[in-house]
Amino acid sequence: MTAARPLIGALALLVLAAPLPATPALADTAPWSAPATTQRVEEAKVFRSGDADLSGTLYLPKGGKALAAVVVTHAAGSPSRASPLYRHLIEMLPAMGMAVFVYDRRGSGASGGDLKTSDYALLADDAVAAVRMLKTDPRIDPGRVGVWGLSQGGWLALLAATRSPEVAFVVSISAPVVTPDVQMMFRSANALKVQGYSQVDIDQMLATRKAVDDYMRGTSDKAEAQRRIDAAKVQPWFPLTYMGETVRDRDVSRWRKEIEFDPLPSLETVKVPALVLYGAADPVVPVAISVERLATITPRRPNLKVAVIAGADHGMQTTVSPKDQMDPARADMAAPDAAEYFAVLASWLTAKGLAAR
Structure with a gap:
């Protein structure tokens, strides 16, 4: 362990330094500028998945050959390839001798398709289609293409590995x-708490969510769910819950397709190397329960590494208050800054033979 620390420290410093470049024009012309060791190449790519053409950008080190590559799956609130959430991968991985592909989620940006008619399986298959596309690139090692995802994207990364043997590794x-x-019960309750709402408000919100969920499960009727929504939607805390003002029919509701998805069985079937990370200060996800459940399968999964990053929140940040990180208006503003996260990710990629340097 002692021998690995200089490498981890150096990689963490490299990553922390990477996001600092100023305006590209100034960097190119300033008299104090110097050529970077890694020249990053950016290429637009379009690939077909099911009934949609999806568009993204491939980033890789100039002159790279037989590169390992990462396909990025999307957090629910970060559907665009330009999201700040993905910037650290774009700057970090090519410097480590890896390629990374970030695309616009179906129905967003330059990608076709319709998110409203999709489900987790279809979104995971989009990632698999991207993996398959990268395997045809002569600069990419077809045996070392994996998937990285955060939050909902973390689910999708794991699900993609269960749906195709072409996924070589997963970072969730x-x-x-x-x-x-x-x-969502956990997240919504914490969202109201950090905004200072009373327990009465929290109880009303939880009862409203439960009524909608019960209708989606088929154990309650739509009228009762809508009555609860009508009473809740006039409350100032309602936008914090990510619930719509109208209860959709369960036969066409996307939430109905998602509500009972349990990712643990997917992890049981993932045989490829998988890194699963959490933030110790995450108000969005029940980390303690998640780690406890994962502990039931790790003895049978030697390729599965689970770690909790000190001080990090849901977006692997250490500098954002819980109130700000749970503000719906800031849903697409997360940008990882936890040094330990960078170090653990870089160390794992290196140990698995995916990083060239």
Whole structure:
């Protein structure tokens, strides 16, 4: 362990330094500028998945050959390839001798398709299609293409590995190992707490969510769910819950397709190397419960590494208050800054033979 620390420290410093470049024009012309060791190449790519053409950008070190590559799956609130959440991968991985592909989620940006008619399986298959596309690139090692995802993207990364043997490894960040209904109860309660709402407000919110969830499960009727929503939607805390003002019919509701998805069985079937990380200060995901559930399968999964990053939140940040990170208006503003996260990720990629340097 002692011998590995200089490498981890050096890689962490490299990553922490990477996001600092100023305006590209200034960097190119300033008299004090110097050529970077790694020249990063950016290439637009379009690939087909099911009924949609999806668009993204491939980033890789100039002149690289037989590169390991990462496909990025999306957090629910970060559907664009330009999201700040993915910037650290774009700057970090090519410097480590790896390629990374970030695309616009179906129905977003330059990608076709319709998110409303999708489910987790379809979104995971989109990632698999991206993996398959990268395998045809002569600069990419077809045996070393994996998937990275955060939050909902962490679920999708794991699911992609269960749906295709072409996924060589998985990095799953802040993905709750509970069903979505349990996770949203946890998240919504904490969102109201950090905003200073009373327990009465929290209880009303939880009862409203439960009524909608019960209808989606088929154990309650739609009228009762809508009555609860009508009473809640006039409350100032309602936007913090991510619930719509109208209860959709369960036969066409996307939430109905998601509500009972349990990621733990997926982890049981993932045989490829997998890194699962959480933030110790995450108010969005029930980390303690997730780690406890994962502990039931890790003895049977020697390729599975689980770690909790000190001081990190849901987006692997250490500098954002719980109130700000749970503000819906800031949903696409997360940008990882936890040094330990960078170090653990870099160390794992190196240990698995994926990083060239």
